[in-house]
């Protein structure tokens with residue numbers, strides 16, 4: 031058999047054009063998610079075979095233009111212009127033709143062969159749009175395939191068109207937008223200069239460079255400045271821009287955008303048969319009249335949030351149980367195979383215990399991802415950002431910030447931090463990332479359950495828990511406000527966001543999205559947590575108990591001695607003076623210190639401290655009694671402790687992810703560590719000392 | 729009459745005259761299809777009074793009022809009033 035020929039195709043298109051759906055149709059389950067080197071945006075790749083070709087399909091992040099605004103868009107742009115895929119498949123939402131074709135006009139400026147997938151053709155038809163495909167194909171000089179992504183219609187035809195385009199070497203560059211003689215003249219001048227740098231024009235299509243220069247695209251201007259003809263080109267560009275400015279009385283970028291849209295309307299008038307697109311009020315508009323209603327908008331938002339939590343908890347609870355049972359069983363099995371001793375303890379307590387603690391949350395996180403994917407694909411998330419933006423922006427956040435914060439509440443800060451990628455401005459993204467860890471995540475929950483149960487009357491416990499949630503939100507918002515006021519002063523952010531039409535998501539699409547994000551979470555959390563679990567385990571295990579044990583001592587007494595002798599124990603007594611002013615002793619200090627590994631470890635550390643050995647985080651009954659009986663605790667101290675736990679530094683895994691996502695900024699990571707801890711200490715200090723003065727300390 | 733987009737009430741529409749501001753935001757607005765001559769309609773104001781939902785080139789776009797304030801539009805009705 032002949033060896034298959036390999037080609038790479040890239041899928042480009044606006045967000046919400048159905049790009050992921052087409053990608054899933056093309057590649058089926060043969061896909062994987064990786065990272066682009068250096069940046070944190072996911073790279074989705076898949077393979078498919080068609081005729082005698084093995085086709086590598088790269089799904090690029092959605093983008094509206096080849097001028098990038100967010101990190102996502104940078105990646106899409108760089109891949110398209112630098113990596114020279116064999117064919118670009120441009121996916122458009124045909125029911126929103128004009129704006130979707132705007133990106134296509136820019137793709138036409140590249141030398142890469144291009145084909146057009148006119149997706150959502152069902153929606154377009156419903157609107158009464160009748161396209162003469164062969165006419166449009168001629169006008170744009172590329173093959174066109176109508177598709178319906180969610181019904182998997184047009185997939186084969188699309189692949190056939192890819193092969194045909196590749197084999198015939200149909201170049202997209204046959205037809206370009208006509209920018210008019212004035213612009214064209216300036217383009218020629220710039221072209222002549224740029225072509226002197228062979229390396230530059232081999233790397234980037236010159237036409238694209240020239241147009242982006244005239245458009246004043248800052249990222250392209252940077253590229254130009256660093257090339258061998260940089261000075262000359264930059265000087266000429268400034269001359270050209272001011273010449274055009276004088277000629278048209280408007281900036282060249284306006285003229286260029288205008289010409290592109292002009293080209294599009296021209297093509298549409300020719301290729302659309304008798305456009306009967308009367309402005310029929312579609313279903314989307316009707317839904318929005320309720321969902322974005324002045325009165326109902328916010329209650330509906332609250333209801334949706336509630337529904338997501340309810341769904342997540344109701345369905346994940348049994349599965350979390352299975353996971354715990356599994357890890358318990360797995361630990362025991364390993365313990366029964368490996369002989370008792372240091373190595374067994376290392377495997378069971380160190381690795382399985384630590385990894386199990388984080389992976390135990392996986393079902394919860396997955397259900398949450400599923401629910402969120404549903405609201406994203408249906409189009410509601412954009413509305414939620416729209417409804418919330420006013421409130422959020424007052425505090426230096428962005429309408430889209432609520433999503434990461436929500437993922438973190440009861441879920442986990444790690445996927446929360448990763449979800450900040452959709453934010454375009456650096457400031458919005460960093461502020462959101464810094465406040466996400468304040469939310470009460472699933473791992474902090476057991477601490478609150480334990481202490482509220484132990485020190486406050488049962489009739490108040492729900493209210494106190496609720497108060498803690500409110501407090502976490504208040505703290506997050508206040509910190510955001512402080513960051514905006516003092517750290518990111520004067521930095522702007524925008525809210526130019528499409529409100530896409532509502533659509534019915536497909537189960538396959540939702541499951542794939544959930545799996546993709548879930549896998550990323552496992553990979554991130556999994557790799558770091560193993561390392562940290564080992565360090566924590568070692569801290570409690572070494573130096574080994576040296577001969578102080580006497581015959582007849584109970585296991586728990588031995589455990590207490592071991593604890594006091596360990597590095598962790600010594601660290602605890604070291605930090606005792608620091609935590610005394612907030613009403614805590616060295617033992618709580620150790621627990622807090624250990625909690626930096628993963629917050630649920632606070633509870634299991636108390637378990638160790640109170641010599642219970644293994645404590646199941648879910649069943650804290652006995653530990654609760656021990657705490658109640660310990661005279662050194664009081665409700666005030668418990669409150670101070672809880673407030674500290676609520677605010678102090680995020681767990682190591684979250685910080686590692688923060689470090690990566692903030693663009694490897696050690697400065698910000700350290701800032702986050704100190705900022706949260708100082709704030710936690712101050713808040714606890716006020717609560718504890720204030721409470722003492724008020725005489726609540728009994 | 730010429731007004732900035734943030735001053736339009738829901739259901740009012742106009743044609744874009746010019747876009748102020750500079751840099752990224754201005755380019756983004758152009759890329760999203762808001763260029764001189766385009767018809768834009770204010771559809772809705774968010775429950776808390778900001779941002780606004782506008783219809784441009786057949787799709788919905790949301791903008792904060794401060795961004796809408798950069799966009800000058802001719803409002804058709806005003807022309808009628810004046811004549």
Ligand SMILES: Nc1nc2c(ncn2[C@@H]2O[C@H](COP(=O)(O)OP(=O)(O)O)[C@@H](O)[C@H]2O)c(=O)[nH]1
Pocket residue numbers: 044045046047048049050051052092149150151152153177178179180181407408533534535536539
């Ligand atoms: N009616 C209709 N819906 C579609 C079509 N293609 C995709 N969808 C739906 O549109 C939504 C957004 O699709 P998605 O692939 O996530 O868009 P992306 O943002 O471009 O990746 C999903 O709910 C899909 O099920 C189509 O051709 N027709």
